[in-house]
Structure formats: C-alpha cells, structure tokens
Amino acid sequence: MAEMKNTSLAERDQLNRLLKFLETEATIGPGNDPKRRTSFPMFGRRSMANATQMDMAPKRSLANGSPLDYVPSIVSPPLTNHRMHTVYVDGWSPVAVKRGDTILFPSGPRKSANTLGGVPICLETAIDLRKIVYGTPIHSFSREWRKSTFEFMCIDGQFPYGIQTLRCGARGLALCVQAYMLKQLIFDREYKSSALLGSGALCPNEFERRRALIGAICEILWQAGEKKRCCVCLKEQEACFGPDYRYKMDGITEKLQLFEFKRYEDLQNFVKRNLEQFQSDSGNGCILFLYSLVLSRTIQKVKDDLQEDHDSKLKLLTDMEDADQSLINLALTGRATPHMHNGDLLYDSKGQLLPKPVHGIKSRSQAGFLFWDKGEDPEKRTEVGSMLKTPKNPIWVTKVNGLWGLVFSLNPDLVSDWRVENRFTMWYYTGLVTQVKPTLLSIETRIGRPRPKTGLARKEAENKIPPLEQCIMTKWYGADIKWNGTLPFI
Template identity: 40%
Template sequence: QSLRRILFGGTFHVFNYEWRKSFFQFREPDSELSYILEADRGGARAIQMVIQARIIKFLLFSQPGSTDRSTDQDKALAAALSDSLWLAGQEERATVTLVTEDYCITPHLDYKLDDFTEKLQLFTFDRKDDVWKFILDHIQCFKAEGSHGVILFLYSIICSRTVDLSSNTSHLLHLSLGNFVCRQLQALLNLLLTGRASPHVFNGTLQFGEDGQPLERPLQGVLSRSDVGYLHWSREQVGSMLKTPRFPVWVCCINSSYSVLFSLNRSLLSDWRMEHQFQLFYCNGQNSQRSTARLTVTHSHHWEAPPAEADPEKRFPSLEMTIRTKWDGAAIDWNGTDPFY
C-alpha cells in the first residue's frame, strides 16, 4: 500500500499496459549496438536511459574486455541496477524486490489487485557485492519479456530509499494521455543518479529567493558529484555536480526525450587540454538508430580565444545546444551523420 501511495497517491491505481510490458532488453549480442537497451516511448523510458548510462560506464571503465557479449550484457545490467540501488540505500544497504508465486498480503477493500504487487518479496543486503551477485543470479526477472522488469526495479529503488520519498507529499506518477508519466521526474532521475530524490538540478541548497528574502522551505539541489551525469537544455541551469560527473557519461533530456551521450576518454573530465577537440558518442535507444552517432567537438576555453559569434538566425539541432550547456560555444561536427534531435 505504501508503494502505491508513493507512486500514485492512492492504493486504487495500478500500472497500465505500457509500464507492465517494460523491461531491460538489449539489442542482439552480435550486433554493433549490443550494449544498447531498447527503450520504450512511455513513462519508463527515463528509467531505462539512466540504466543505459550506467551500463556504458561499466562496460567502458569498470571491467576488462571480454569476448562473450551475452555474458557482458548480463553483468553490465546487474552492475547498473545494483549501483543505483546501493546509492539509494545511502551506500549502506539495498533492497531487491522479486515476484513470488503466492500472495504475500491480504488486500483491503480500497486496494485494487494487479496480480503483481501483492506477490512481492523483499531481499535486503548490506554489502554491495551481494546485491550485484543476487541480481545477476536473478537477471531474467529484469530482462525477460513479461517480467515487469522496470516496475520491479522502481519498486526496489523505493524500498531501498524511503527517507526522501516517504516524506514527499506529492506522488511520483500521474496519468497523462492514458499513460502514467513521472510527476516528479527530476526527483526520480536525481534519485537514480545520485541516491537522493532532490527535485532540482542546481548545486547545493537554495536558502534565499530572487528577492534576497529567506525561503519558507529551502530548495534542495544536488549535493555531490554523481558517477554518471545529466545534461538538459532548459532555463534551469544544471549545476556542475551533474554536468561534471566522475565518468564521461551523461543522460540527456532533449525535447522531453531521454538519451545518452558518452566519451571513451575518462581524462576528458580531469584535464582541460583534452577539451580542445574530442569525440562524443550518442545513442537514444530507438529502433530507428542503427549505429552509434559519433560527434567531433572543438572547444576553446574563455582564456584561450574569444568566443565565436553565433549566427542569431541559424537554428541548431537540440543535441548541439544540449552539448553547449557543458562546453559553451563549441563547434560540433556530425561526421557524415544527418543531424537529429
């Protein structure tokens, strides 16, 4: 019942078909895009893309090369899921929810059965390695068709982190055009990225308003650097905690759709000389993308050269504008790919 209230604001709502069919499915192991998840267009897409970013981080920077791609896929997915759960549990504990055969609760009259939530069993761990091994042993519960894998992971996140969510008066999901979408999407994204469900993307806590007066309720932002980052071209500027993560992998919010941008060079975030010219790779999880887009970014710091004057009449792809929120004034070459987003 608590899960239902945190998600929907009451116990009578249930996940619709789009959510129930969502799981973590890779492309074919022998394909060029074997590391890519197939992402849905519905409300679960944002969650899938955060896990995609963590999968890329694991494959590029956390494990030695392997020749068995199907095994790599399972290990990477288990690592990505366990990373998020461990962060949500404040790096002290994590809870994994799985579905059993038997009903575990006796529903009340105002509770609507979904033949899924009522069968949950919770497994709690106090060592990160144990979380990863347990998820790897039960990986089919998250990646098999019909497993409700994304919902299971969302339930696991909520059970791992109850402090921010249980005290939040507004539920996470609401019904829009027949599909449940994230009501407090940024809070959920920040929970997945940083382990804290803060609703804003600036650094720290905002104590004062624009008029200089103390706010009745301080606005909570991001307090520490995340492993993978976040970029968004919007009025509310993303702070350096999210724009400069520990690894060069970013979840991008572009025109309300989610995708991933990454570099193969970890030094990009620690050596400013690497920012003169570098490669970024881009994937959006859509079936229409047949290869990873490679972009060449040329950038000069403000102390090295005067910024180029932008043509006020020229319209740039939204992906380029999103990249420039991190590298201001950068020139971007799509290397023969037709620009999109």
Template identity: 30%
Template sequence: GFFPNPSIPYGIMQNEGGPCGVLAAVQGFILRFLIHEEVSKSFDEALARTLASICWQAAQQSDEKHAYVCLPPAGAGLTNGASSSSMENFRLFTFSDFDALLHFVESKLQVYQVPKGIGVILLVVSAVLSRGGVAHTRGDMDLQDTSLIVEHGYCAQELVNLLMVGMATSNVFDGVQVLSDVAGGSKDEATMKGIPYRGEIGFLTYYEHFDYFTVGAHLKDPRNPVWVICSESHYSVLFAKSREVPKEREFDLFYYDELAKQEEEIRLTITTDAGVPKVSKGDMAPPLEDTIRTKWPGASINWNGSDRIL
C-alpha cells in the same frame, strides 16, 4: 524490461514511450561499468552490476544502510500482468553487503530482462525501499506530494535523481538552496534540494539552454564521462569512450537513444573553441547540440555523416 540492442553491444532497448528516464539512467551506469571502469565483460554483467549499484547507492543515503530487492511472487509470470498482483504478495530481500547483493541480482537477472516485463517497476520499487521507504523518498523532495511518475507515464526529475545519485531530490543544482522573500518583507523561507555529491554519471538538460534550469558541477562534471540527456520529455545518453571527461580542444562523444532502435553508433565530434553563438528559441537547431553547449559553450558539433536529430 532491460534487454539489449542486437546492433549496439552496450545499448538497451525501449519498446514504447514512458520509462525513458529509468532506462537512460540504467544505460548510463551500464556504460560506466562496461566501458569506463571495465569491471564488467558483458552486457549482462554490466546490467546486473548496474541494478545492484543503483539500490546500493540509495541504501547508503538511508539510516539503516540496507539495500532491498523486490521480486514478483514465486510462480508469477514475468510480463506486465504480474505487476497487477498486490504488492503485499511481492517478495522482499535485504542486503547489507554489496557482493551478496550483486550475486543475488546476477542469479535473478532474467526477471529484469523480459521485453514487456516488469523489470523497470521492480527496480524503481527496490530503489525507493533502499532509500528508506516512501517517507524518506518523499523527504528528499521539495514538495512531498510529488509523484515519481507524471502525466503520460513520464519520469519525474525526482525519480531520475533517485536512480543517478540515490536521493529523490527535485533539482539538479549542487547542494541545497534556501530562498527567502526579502523583497516582499516576509520571513518565509523555502528550502530547495539539489544534488548532494559528485555523481558517478552526469546529467545535461535542454532546458538549461533556455535558462529554465541550472545543472551544477556535481552532474555536469561527473566521475565518469557519461551524461543522461533530458531533451524536453525524453531522456537519452551521451558519453565519451575515454576514462575521463575530455579536456582537449576537439574530441568525440557518442549518442545513444534507447527508443530510436539505433543500428549504428552516432559519433559526434566536438570542437570546443568554435565560437558558435547561442541559438535563439525560434531557430531550428537540434536540441542535442544546444544541450551539449550547456557544458561546452560555443562548441561546434560534427555529426560525421549521421542525420542531425531534430
């Protein structure tokens, strides 16, 4: 479920490994509404608006433009055991108006907030249905037999993208890329789908440090200075408290890891023109630092007394 960290007023908590991609995306939107757009005055208000907005933006990418909210059967418990019920017994609610959707989610918020509950499952199912169902969600993917949940219960990139931008695309570059086998003389082409528009929140990945991925401007320069961070198999969040992506020579970013049970904020001071060289794969630099440098190359990172996370 999506329940708050008692020590960090904007933070959600993660009990165990697995759903960090979902939680990090939700955390990013909570920060958007609570700190940047200031349309929410409390954690609960921001969470409700986040859940509604994730479903609504997925619906806007569908043909019918209807958002769906999936809830457990009436009278069912709110713990993980409820998810074992047949999905045929779950209740489905349809919305064509965002305010009505938001009001409904606010009235049912406790369903999503049970610590060992099914809030994560309900959000994922609601997002898939809002996107237009399983067929449309698979149609976003490069390989349509891709699962949204991969080994060890981790989130696939397709699921993280669905929550961040409303489409379950397989890549994080901008737009669509068409690959052809010119050198081999084949006329076969492969279409690879990325991020269709500038995100409300962004994304940075440690894998770009090794040139495995390229994150496009739609996610690297989002509308709000909040980034979901992918460091190997774990997702967390980096954000600024300013309203826009910082452009100064030196500025502060804040790091939040929902699995780390943080009791204090981690404030990082970024100096963009420090000329720090790219660290090779064998060196022991914190992955977060190398991830930050995929957006601000050569930047130095001061942890301001916090332990450097290796």
C-alpha cells in the same frame, strides 16, 4: 583351579572372535585401506582414559604366539576417514515424470527456486509504494510500463552494449541503468587489456554485458541505500494479501517478495541468480527495479527528499507516467530531490529568506544529466548545477524536448582535464530500434562555431541549431558540433 581354567577359556573365545573381526576389517566402511590397521575410537572421557591406560599397559600375546597391542573392553564400529560436508541448496528441482520422449512437469503454479526466503509485502507497504510512485493506490501502471524490461540489443547488431527501450515513461529510468552499465563496461572493467580499450569496450560479449548489467543494478540500489543496505523486489505467483477497499489489485505490487541485503557481495550474487526477472518479457523488470530503488532509499527518506508537506502531492512519476526529475536524481545520485542546483538554497531570487532550505545535489554523481527544452523562456531556462554537469565519469543522461537519450565519451579525462575539452568525440544513444547506426559527434570548443555580428542574424542562426546541440552547449557553451555524416535527427 577349575575357575581359572574357565576364565582362560572365555578369554580365548573372546580373542578368537576379535581376530575374525580384525581379518574382515578391510571390507567395513568406505575408502578403508586393506593394508592399514583400523583404529577403534573410544567414546566419552572415561573411555578415552581407559584407552590411555591400555596403551600404557604391557603387551600381551595370544595363545598361538601372535602379538596383540591391546585388548579393548568395548568394541566400537569404525568411522569414516573423511569429514562429512554440509551442502546448501537454494531449492530442489521440480519432480518430472518421463513418458517416452516427453517430460511431464507437475501442473499448477510453482515458486521459483531462487526466490525462496524474503518477506512478503504487506498491505500498508503496498499502499505507500503506489502513493509515492504513482500518486494513488487506485490506479496502476500502463501497458507500456508493464512491458518495459532491461532487454539487451542484438549482440550482432550496431549496439551490443545497449538496452532496448520503449517510447514510454520507463525509458528515462532504463537509460539511467544504461549509463551505469556503460560505466561498468568502459571504466570499471574487471579484466582489462589493450584489445578492450577505446571502442573495443563497446563490443562486449554475452558474459561481459551481463556482468555490466548486474553491476549497474547493484551499484544504483546500493547507492540509494547509502552504501549500508538495500532491498530487491521480486514477483511471486500468488498475492501476499487479500482484497481491500483502500487498494486496487494490479497483479504486481501485491505479489512482491522483499529481500534485504547488508553486504554488497550478497546483493551481487542474488541479482546474478535472479537477473531473468528483470529481463524477461513477463517479468515487469522496470517496475521491479523502480520498487527496489524506492525501498532501498526507504519510503520515509524519499518523502523527505521530495520535501513533501500537507499541501503538495509530489510523486516519482508525472501525470503522463513519465519519469519525474526526482526519480532520475534518485537513480543517478541516490537522493530523490526534484531540484538540480548544487547544495542547499537558503534565499529566493529576491533575496528573501526561505521558510526552509531547498535541497539540491550535494556531490558529484557517477553519471551526469543535461537538459534542454525549446518551450522554455530564454530568460528563465532550467539551470543544471555543476554537480550533474561534471560527473565523475563522462556519461550524461539527456532530456531534449521531452525525449530521453544518452551521450558518453570513452576518454575518462574529459571530466578531469580541461585541455581534453578543446577537441573530443562523443557518442549519442537513444535505446530505440529506430536508431539504425551509431551516432558519433565531434565537438570543438577552442574556436567554437562562427558567431554572427548582428543580433537578428544571431537569433536566426540559433534557431537552426539542432536541439541536441543546444543541450550539449549548456555544458560547453559555443561549441562547434559535427555529426560526421549522420543527419541531425533530434
């Protein structure tokens, strides 16, 4: 009898402590409702089984008559009602110390928070890059190449859609990016409206032209990687390897961090976060893009495209550091072939079978290419195939007497409907600060320009034709071109 009395007193003491805990449960844990009874989860499979048995057991009442649902044997601490979310960040912001109105940052080089990860470049890859681009790992890029970036023109000026270029070899590569940027602005707009049709597409705001540049960089790199993978090169503060007798440091190549992507969406997000490295004055934007283009195609495939053998020394830059035709083809078509004809050539001009096929352009590119040089023999001029002359979009990179430029039309039917080619207009853009106003060309091909009757008069008339018109006539032979008040400057 005494034993049963002691047991009931112990149970009553335990129940009293439980009631005090239930009365203060509303203040335990964040976000708990005071009117809502907190449940006590049981841990483990055996505890859950015990909890089920307790639910099925008959209810008991306390000594004071108040009902009690169940009496748990183990009291567990309450859990929060909301599930915890994991947050991923690119990197933590640098610690700053504020002294009065002055914010002091820690001294010394700091890596960019957006460039965490990637693979540092190795010595062998750096040597191969310099060889395939420059021809030797001993010499490096000139000062003009280092200063070349994808900097926008003034948004309040005459060319808010344009990239500012310098008079150096990087200008041809920058205009290839400009061609794809115009494709994004005019024909691949994300938000289309009647106000943005026609010449309105050439007046983008800051967001639109930034989005177009990101899309142009991503599309060129993704095309070079055969739309399966690509590589983006960014420059870090420190070199990835030490000095070596086979390689001369240039302050750029040995500091590269390589990022590989297999999804186009990931590439877009990464370029969007790191676009400043391609645009800043100290970022070497054109060089980083050139390296990214080569590594996206892979060095071995670039060598195969160049058809390199033991006797040739083919490279992507000429001896004057100008962009070679193979580099222009790599940016426009995704293949670094140095030739501009269609398909593969199996026979030479004399009908003899070649030792191996000469690879040309295999499909229509997104942007085309036109060429003219007055120093060439009229009987042996460089022929550009129809794959480059008739691209998928009416945008052409031009090289006239060694000077790079860009002609484009706002009418997408110009390359798909022959009736539109009777009379149309085109814009000419150089990317130089010397071009102070837009150049609009009116082209008429149905009647054409007047043709002299005699051969001597015809030759004199051809010598008076501006070189840019000669270049355009390689696509539309005999076209009559008006400059609409602009003096022919090329």
